[in-house]
Structure formats: C-alpha cells, structure tokens
Amino acid sequence: xxxxxxxxxxxxxxxxxxxxxxxxxxxxxxxxxxxxxxxxxxxxxxxxxxxxxxxxxxxxxxxxxxxxxxxxxxxxxxxxxxxxxxxxxxxxxxxxxxxxxxxxxxxxxxxxxxxxxxxxxxxxxxxxxxxxxxxxxxxxxxxxxxxxxxxxxxxxxxxxxxxxxxxxxxxxxxxxxxxxxxxxxxxxxxxxxxxxxxxxxxxxxxxxxxxxxxxxxxxxxxxxxxxxxxxxxxxxxxxxxxxxxxxxxxxxxxxxxxxxxxxxxxxx
Amino acid sequence: xxxxxxxxxxxxxxxxxxxxxxxxxxxxxxxxxxxxxxxxxxxxxxxxxxxxxxxxxxxxxxxxxxxxxxxxxxxxxxxxxxxxxxx
Numbered sequence: 001x002x003x004x005x006x007x008x009x010x011x012x013x014x015x016x017x018x019x020x021x022x023x024x025x026x027x028x029x030x031x032x033x034x035x036x037x038x039x040x041x042x043x044x045x046x047x048x049x050x051x052x053x054x055x056x057x058x059x060x061x062x063x064x065x066x067x068x069x070x071x072x073x074x075x076x077x078x079x080x081x082x083x084x085x086x087x088x089x090x091x092x093x094x095x096x097x098x099x100x101x102x103x104x105x106x107x108x109x110x111x112x113x114x115x116x117x118x119x120x121x122x123x124x125x126x127x128x129x130x131x132x133x134x135x136x137x138x139x140x141x142x143x144x145x146x147x148x149x150x151x152x153x154x155x156x157x158x159x160x161x162x163x164x165x166x167x168x169x170x171x172x173x174x175x176x177x178x179x180x181x182x183x184x185x186x187x188x189x190x191x192x193x194x195x196x197x198x199x200x201x202x203x204x205x206x207x208x209x210x211x212x213x214x215x216x217x218x219x220x221x222x223x224x225x226x227x228x229x230x231x232x233x234x235x236x237x238x239x240x241x242x243x244x245x246x247x248x249x250x251x252x253x254x255x256x257x258x259x260x261x262x263x264x265x266x267x268x
Numbered sequence: 269x270x271x272x273x274x275x276x277x278x279x280x281x282x283x284x285x286x287x288x289x290x291x292x293x294x295x296x297x298x299x300x301x302x303x304x305x306x307x308x309x310x311x312x313x314x315x316x317x318x319x320x321x322x323x324x325x326x327x328x329x330x331x332x333x334x335x336x337x338x339x340x341x342x343x344x345x346x347x348x349x350x351x352x353x354x355x
Contacts, residue, residue, distance in 0.1 A: 011331050011332060011335055012329055012330070012331030012332075012335050012336050012339050013329065013330045013331060014327060014328065014329050015328055015329075015330065016328070017317055017320055017321050017328055019321070021318065024314065024317045024318065024321060025314050025317075027317070028310060028313045028314050028317055029310065031298070031330050032298070032300070032303070032310065032313060032330075035303065035308070035309065035310045035313060036309060036310065037308075037309025037310035037311050037312070038309070038310065038311050039310065039311055039314060040310075040311035040312070040314035040315045040318065041311070042311075042315050042318070043318055044314075044315040044316070044317075044318030044319045045318050045319060045321060045322040046280055046281070046282065046319070046322040046323075047322060048318075049280075077315060080277070081276055081277060081279045081280075081315070081316065081319050082277045082278040082279050082280045082283065083279050083280050083319050084280070085280075085283075165311075166309065166311050166312065193307065194307070196306075196307065197306060197307025197308055197309060198307075198309060200311055200312060200315055202306075202308075202312070
C-alpha cells in the first residue's frame with residue numbers, strides 16, 4: 001500500500017510490492033489513480049509463464065489456432081515482457097513435439113522477425129515501410145469503434161476483448177484491423193497506437209508491423225476477409241445474433257470485396 | 269553507484285544479464301511520463317508488477333527515470349563516482 005512507500009525525493013517514490021496480488025493491484029491503483037483501464041487478469045509471474053509453457057499443445061495449436069476457440073498458447077504477454085523468451089518456448093516445443101512443433105515455432109519466428117525489423121529500422125517503423133499497394137485512408141479512429149458500438153457483433157466483441165482484458169485472439173486482431181483500415185479507412189497509425197496501449201501484450205514491433213502488414217505497406221497486398229471466413233472460424237458465434245446480419249459489410253466474395261474497397265483508388 | 273536498471277522487456281531474473289551483474293542493485297522505475305506516452309492501461313502496470321514480484325531483491329520506484337537515477341547516485345557515499353547503469 002502507499003502507506004508503506006518511502007518518498008525519497010519530491011517526485012520519486014520507492015515502494016515495496018505487496019506479496020499478494022490483490023494488494024499489488026491496489027498499490028497500482030493508488031499510485032496511478034489517473035491511469036484508466038481494467039485490472040489485469042494475467043498472472044504475469046515467471047512461475048505462471050513456465051506453467052503456461054508446459055501446457056502448450058503444439059499439435060492442437062497447429063490444427064486449431066485460427067479458430068476463435070482454438071488451442072492457442074496465450075504466451076504473448078510473457079514474451080512481450082521477457083518473462084519467457086522465444087528460445088525457451090521454441091526449445092520446449094521442439095523437445096516435446098519434434099517436427100510437430102513446426103507451426104508453433106513458425107509463429108514464434110514471426111515475432112522474432114518483427115523484432116529484428118524494429119531493431120534495424122528503429123522508430124521509422126511507425127511510417128509506411130513500403131508504398132501501400134492500395135490507397136489507404138487517413139481518418140481518425142471513430143468513437144463507435146473505440147467504444148464497441150459499430151453494431152457489428154464480431155467487431156464490437158473484439159473491441160470489448162481489447163479494452164476489457166487487453167487480450168485478443170490473433171485471428172480476431174487481423175479481422176479487426178482489416179475492418180478498421182480498409183472498411184472504415186482509418187489511419188493505421190492512429191489505430192495501431194490505440195491498440196498498442198490497450199493490449200496487455202502490446203509490443204511496438206509486432207503491433208506496428210502487423211498493422212502495416214494488414215494495410216499493405218509491409219506486404220504484397222492488403223489483408224481482407226469475408227463473412228464466410230469469419231463464420232467458419234467463429235462457428236457463426238457472432239453472425240447468428242448480429243443486428244447487421246442482413247447488411248453485413250463482409251458478405252461478399254473476395255473479388256467483390258476487393259473491388260468495393262479498393263477499385264476507385266487501387267494504385268498501380 | 270552501479271545499477272542494473274530493469275526495463276519492461278526483461279522482467280525475468282533467469283535472464284543472463286541478472287547473473288552477469290549479480291552484484292548490482294536491481295532497480296525498476298514506473299515512469300509516469302513514459303507510461304502516459306505509451307498509452308498503457310492500468311492492467312499493463314499490474315501485469316508488470318506481477319512479473320516484478322517474482323524477481324528477487326528489486327527496488328521499485330515511481331518517478332522520472334532521470335530523477336530516480338539521480339537519487340540513487342546521490343545516495344552513494346562517494347559522490348564523485350558516476351552512476352553506472354546496465355540494462
């Protein structure tokens with residue numbers, strides 16, 4: 001608690017972290033009363049990270065990771081804060097699953113790749129790395145997206161996941177970013193900044209470069225999806241009760257969607 | 269004074285740098301200006317606090333990083349020595 005803290009200089013406070021989690025959370029609330037947000041649902045300790053690593057099922061991960069209820073590792077907050085290293089995770093999976101660890105290690109490699117790009121390019125990753133392959137919008141992030149009020153059951157859930165727990169399934173991150181950048185024409189940098197702050201595992205390299213990948217300024221084409229794809233990987237969880245199910249903006253073939261989103265301004 | 273300044277990407281006492289500088293006081297700073305600039309939410313600070321709780325003997329501060337380093341340097345009994353920081 002604050003009462004146990006020692007003020008060693010007017011603007012500097014040293015404090016002893018409480019041993020139990022509830023008290024630690026209260027310390028943070030008291031020390032940073034102006035910082036908004038929910039409480040952390042993640043254990044975050046090294047012990048919890050090692051336990052989570054032993055629970056990784058690399059075979060199930062390879063089969064089901066793209067499904068919203070699939071077997072994902074949920075290790076990203078640990079990687080982000082160094083609580084677990086990518087090498088530890090890769091070694092653990094390879095030792096246990098041999099070649100069956102391929103997909104899991106492949107995804108770890110993406111995270112490593114983003115970090116290497118960041119290390120080489122520094123803060124320039126916050127500007128487009130390549131010329132976007134389609135015209136991008138520059139609108140500010142609208143409140144209905146930020147506040148989960150678009151009326152689209154899927155996107156509103158993904159926004160609530162973000163601002164509620166700070167954790168969003170990877171496939172949902174891709175769908176959401178595609179909606180924000182390509183359907184709503186929001187400036188990807190504004191969206192990426194907001195997303196980074198809300199995430200529990202927000203990482204400048206992975207987050208910023210993934211938004212660029214979606215936008216097409218760090219990939220060969222824009223990432224788009226359609227309703228069929230979203231329904232498949234969510235088992236219709238959102239579409240079945242969506243208020244906009246009859247006017248779904250994702251209900252089209254990829255060719256039609258591409259033409260609708262980019263035809264007027266596709267760059268050569 | 270020589271410090272091991274722990275930053276938000278190294279919250280793990282089994283990392284080699286902790287052993288390499290085992291003699292240095294371990295310090296972590298919640299810097300309000302940095303936190304605001306990052307846009308972090310409360311849950312992120314709590315997540316970091318959870319991770320810090322499993323690192324032995326770390327001194328935790330709230331304040332501007334430069335002020336904390338200055339305070340720790342000034343606290344040294346030999347003020348002519350520079351504060352040395354390893355991250």
